[in-house]
Amino acid sequence: MKFWLLFFFSVFSFFTSNAQKVFEFNSTCQQAYQEITQLKLNNGQALINKAKQQNPDNLIPLVLESYIDFFVLFFNENPNDFKLRYPNFEQRISQVKQGPQNSPFYNFCLSAIYLHKSAVNIKFDHKARAGFDFQTAYKYIKQNKKAYPTFTPNNLIYGSLQAVAGTIPKGYQWIAGLFGVKGSITDGLNTVHHFVNSTHDPWARLMFNEASFLYCYLKFYLENKKDEALDFIKDKKLDVVNNYLFTYMASNLSLNNKKIDEAAAIIQNRNKSSEYFYTPVWDFEMGFVCLYKMQPAQAIQYFENYLSNFKGNFYVKDIYQKISWCYYLLGNTTKAEEARKNCISKGTTVSEADGQALKEAKRGKWTNTVLLKARILNDGGFNKEAIQVLQGKSTSSFKDIAEQLEFTYRVGRINDDLGNDNDAIAFYLKAIALGKDRTEYYASRAALQIGMIYENRGNKKMAIQYYEQCIDMDNHDYKNSLDQRAKSGIARCLGE
Secondary structure: OOHHHHOOOOOOOEOOOOOOOEEOOOHHHHHHHHHHOOOOHHHHHHHHHHHHHHOOOEOHHHHHHHHHHHHHHHHHOOHHHHHHHHHHHHHHHHHHOOOOOOOHHHHHHHHHHHHHHHHHHHHOOOHHHHHHHHHHHHHHHHHHHHHOOOOOHHHHHHHHHHHHHOOOOHHHHHHHHHHOOOOOHHHHHHHHHHHHOOOOOHHHHHOHHHHHHHHHHHHHHHOOOHHHHHHHHHHOOOOOOOOHHHHHHHHHHHHHOOOHHHHHHHHHOOOOOOOOOOOOHHHHHHHHHHHHOOOHHHHHHHHHHHHHHOOOOOOHHHHHHHHHHHHHHOOOHHHHHHHHHHHHHOOOOOOHHHHHHHHHHHHOOOOOHHHHHHHHHHHOOOHHHHHHHHOOOOHHHOOOHHHHHHHHHHHHHHHHHOOOHHHHHHHHHHHHHHHOOOOOOHHHHHHHHHHHHHHHHOOHHHHHHHHHHHHHOOOOOOHHHHHHHHHHHHHHHHOO
16 A cells, blocks of 8 residues: 555646736746655755745645655654644645646646545544545546646556556455546556656656656565666666665665665665654664664664654554564563563554554464574575574474464575575465464465466466465455555466
8 A cells, every 4th residue: 555655746837827826836846846855854845935935826835845744744653743734735735726727737736635645644544534535636636647648747646556556455445446446557557667767758857756766666566576676776876875765765675675784774874964854764674674683682772762753653563572572582571571561552553564463462472482583584584594593493393383384484485585486385385274274474475475486487377376365365464465465466467
């Protein structure tokens, strides 16, 4: 879901008399746009204020402010900021509706603001509002695409919505079903790909930062071409030092592609100037860097720094789970239990990771140390070290069926990451047999991984079979996210 939450807009010069509202993208607004898309939000706001003084009837500054509010609320989730900033979305929508309706930016800007509003509502667990706002945003961009088919900025939003809509998991299908959103990964990605690489299109050049950010996430998660997404960052020489939007993207995608050292270098080498928007997300990511490198004491420090500065709820339970793991590995069971209690009492279960963390905490049983170490190392891409941890172990080494299942899946996953496809499939099949009727995610994830192996081999028929098997398993952890990835795989195999 995360992909349609990150769209941006551009603007168009439409000149009328001074008595009327206009969409005038002057040089001051262009400068503000550039500052905002580097996450220099205070600089952007100062330029917006200047643009308002230059022409009080220009509506573009209002849309730029909407984007600032989106960033502030989406990244930091501060409830006090929400009370202050959220009402601004509706006020701006009302003002934008006073603009000239025969401008291609009339519907486009309304779509952008509704997307900002929808994304914020998701973060604050207002699902009904988010669904309504998403529907409205889709309606406006669809109308604009039809009315102005050659207006290229439409392609970024419309193409992205197309790509994401085709993979909406069962838990969120009410959005697509209720609002008639139809998708195509192939068409959507092709549209965004063409836009981001249109060097002769002035709108594409202007929106390059935004388009690159979105394109990489679509490439990474929907097309499952993770290395190509990271190569795009390098090939296009995106500034991951002085553009915090790119810094976050590059570090986040590297972390999720098990490129831990690269992620750490990007975070640590970023420009530390105070002119950039403050967010504790860097402590969040560095905590995972240290966790994966089996540096639990350092991970605890970063995670606790993050929690002391973060005012929202997303991943709070997940972080307390990781803190409990770190203390457990350090042998401090008192602190580990304290973190587990915080996992139960603090945060929410809006994200699936938080829900899984709460479930584990309530179970009250500590994970086998060997399996925990192997999981952490494998999640960080340190597979040789993970193999050493599991050396000499077999399913008979574990009495609990849940541990036998986790061991079987983990051996499959390590072999998968090392390119030992046949061994990976063999262990994944055992994991499916052990866990297909259980609530742990391992069996469903094993089916997903087998599907990806066959897809990479070009055997699309077998890939679809296992993707469908992944989707068919119910009542397990991470159901929505695994279904979304499996649906993406099926769509890719069918060329949809």
